[in-house]
Amino acid sequence: MSTHETPAIGVSGLRRSYGTGAHAFEAVRGVDLDVPAGTITALLGTNGAGKTSTLEVIEGLATASAGTVRVLGLDPVADRDEVRRHTGVLLQRSGFSGDLTVHETLRMWRATVTSPRSADESLAMLRLTDRADVPVRALSGGEQRRLDLACTLMGHPDVVLLDEPTTGLDPESRRDVWRLVRGLRDEGTTVLLTTHYLDEAEALADRLEIMHAGRIVRSGTPAEIAAGHPSTISFATLPELPWLPHLDARRVVEERGVTTIETDDLQGVLTDLLIRAARHGVRLEGLEARTASLESVFLAIADQPQSRHETEGALR
Numbered sequence: 001m002s003t004h005e006t007p008a009i010g011v012s013g014l015r016r017s018y019g020t021g022a023h024a025f026e027a028v029r030g031v032d033l034d035v036p037a038g039t040i041t042a043l044l045g046t047n048g049a050g051k052t053s054t055l056e057v058i059e060g061l062a063t064a065s066a067g068t069v070r071v072l073g074l075d076p077v078a079d080r081d082e083v084r085r086h087t088g089v090l091l092q093r094s095g096f097s098g099d100l101t102v103h104e105t106l107r108m109w110r111a112t113v114t115s116p117r118s119a120d121e122s123l124a125m126l127r128l129t130d131r132a133d134v135p136v137r138a139l140s141g142g143e144q145r146r147l148d149l150a151c152t153l154m155g156h157p158d159v160v161l162l163d164e165p166t167t168g169l170d171p172e173s174r175r176d177v178w179r180l181v182r183g184l185r186d187e188g189t190t191v192l193l194t195t196h197y198l199d200e201a202e203a204l205a206d207r208l209e210i211m212h213a214g215r216i217v218r219s220g221t222p223a224e225i226a227a228g229h230p231s232t233i234s235f236a237t238l239p240e241l242p243w244l245p246h247l248d249a250r251r252v253v254e255e256r257g258v259t260t261i262e263t264d265d266l267q268g269v270l271t272d273l274l275i276r277a278a279r280h281g282v283r284l285e286g287l288e289a290r291t292a293s294l295e296s297v298f299l300a301i302a303d304q305p306q307s308r309h310e311t312e313g314a315l316r
Contacts, residue, residue: 006037006073007034007035007036007037008035008036008037008038008071008072008158008159008190009033009034009035009041009058009069009070009071009159009190009192010033010034010035010068010069010070011031011032011033011034011054011058011067011068011069011070012032012067012068012069013030013031013032013066013067013068014028014030014031014032014033014054014057014064014066014067014068014069015028015029015030015031015064015065015066015067016028016050016053016054016057016062016064016065017065026065026214027050027053027214028050028053028054028057028064028065028214029050029213029214029215030067030214030215031050031054031067031211031214031215031216032216033054033209033216035190035192035207036190036206036207037188037190038185038188038189038190039185039190039191039206039207040181040182040185040191040192040193040204040205040206040207041191041192041193041205041206041207041208041209042193042194042195042200042201042204042205042207042208042209043055043192043193043194043209043211044194044195044198044201044208044209044210044211044298045194045210045211045212046211046212046213046298046301046302048213049211049212049213049214050211050213050214050215051194051211052092052163052194054211055161055163055192055194057069057076058071058076058161058192059076059087059089059161060076060077060080060083060084063077071083071086071087071159072086072087072158072159085114085155086157086158086159087157087158087159087160087161088152088153088154088155088157088159088160088161089152089160089161090148090149090152090160090161090162090163090165091148091163092163092164092167094144094147094148094151096136096144096147096148096151097136098135098136098137099135099136099137100135100136101132101133101134101135101136102123102128102131102132102133102134102136102139102147103119103123103132103133105136105147105151106119106122106123106147106150106151106154107119109151109154110122110154113154113155114155115155115156116154116155116156117153117154117155117156122150122151122153122154123150125150125153125180126146126147126149126150126176126180127146127173127176128143128146128147128150131143141168142168142169142170142173144168145165145166145167145168145169145173146169146173146177149165149177149180153180153184157189158188158189158190159189159190159191159192160181160184160189160190160191160192161192161193162181162191162192162193162194163193163194164194164195164196165177165181165193165195166178166195166197166200167196174200178200178203178204181193181204182204185206191204193205198294198295198298201222201294202222202294205222206221207219207220207221208220208221208222208225208294210225210297210298210301212301212302212304213304217301217304218297218301222294225294225297226291226292226293226294226296226297227292228292229292229296229297229300230250230262230263230264230292230296231262231263231264231266231289231290231291231292232260232261232262232263232288232289232290232296233260233261233263233266233269233270233273233287233288233289233290234258234259234260234261234286234287234288234290235258235259235284235285235286235287235288236257236258236259236284236285236286237254237257237258237259238259238282238284241259241282243276243280244259244261247261247263247269247272247273247276248263248265248268248269248272249261249262249263249269250262250263250264258286261273266289266291270289
């Protein structure tokens with residue numbers, strides 16, 4: 001099997017429902033997703049989008065209502081024992097005993113893993129060596145997250161599934177995790193992660209998949225996703241700018257004392273705007289120009305309405 005042709009993770013027509021009858025809610029509504037081997041894919045989503053519900057099926061922690069999921073060509077539920085030998089899973093909460101020390105926790109976890117790293121190596125990877133003899137309950141939230149990651153990576157997994165990997169981490173620890181995740185990719189490991197941090201997705205991911213209302217609504221590299229989305233120019237609204245409609249803009253919006261111009265030609269429109277303002281002796285207070293970004297695309301998707309049934313039933 002060629003890893004260049006067959007994705008490490010393949011999802012086709014995935015659906016996942018909760019409840020039955022009139023109270024049933026479909027959280028995942030026909031998701032198709034391929035994660036190429038040796039790459040990092042970030043799964044983003046608005047609140048209630050279904051990304052955690054999707055990830056749980058890929059992890060083998062839940063069954064699909066319909067569709068197929070393959071991890072390294074195997075069914076994560078039916079072939080769970082084989083899949084687990086080759087995957088590392090980071091859940092949002094680990095549930096490790098608070099009475100064990102960090103080192104004891106890693107030694108316990110090591111007994112469950114095929115071909116594991118040593119506990120000392122795992123401590124060093126996540127900068128926890130000086131916390132080895134500290135009970136888990138005494139760790140900070142960020143330190144507990146790093147312990148979770150140490151256990152996830154202990155078995156040299158071929159596929160790593162990370163659900164919100166840097167939640168609770170301080171900026172320095174987040175950067176350390178980013179370097180670690182990039183290093184995994186450089187070694188040929190496949191990484192699928194969910195995150196609420198758009199800067200994290202842009203910094204790490206080779207490919208983004210954005211979910212909304214149970215479906216993947218945008219896919220591609222960060223640059224591909226931003227392409228075609230307008231750049232913006234904004235400034236404090238002025239009472240009269242008769243030449244404003246003559247600018248090459250997709251649209252002009254005035255809201256809460258701010259005028260925003262959306263355009264596909266940021267440099268050209270900004271130059272035109274400044275020339276016209278100078279010619280008429282107008283000063284544009286609070287002037288800002290921003291290129292299209294992942295944030296602007298994500299916010300535009302988040303603003304898309306969901307049906308009442310979807311909104312009331314959103315579980316994740």
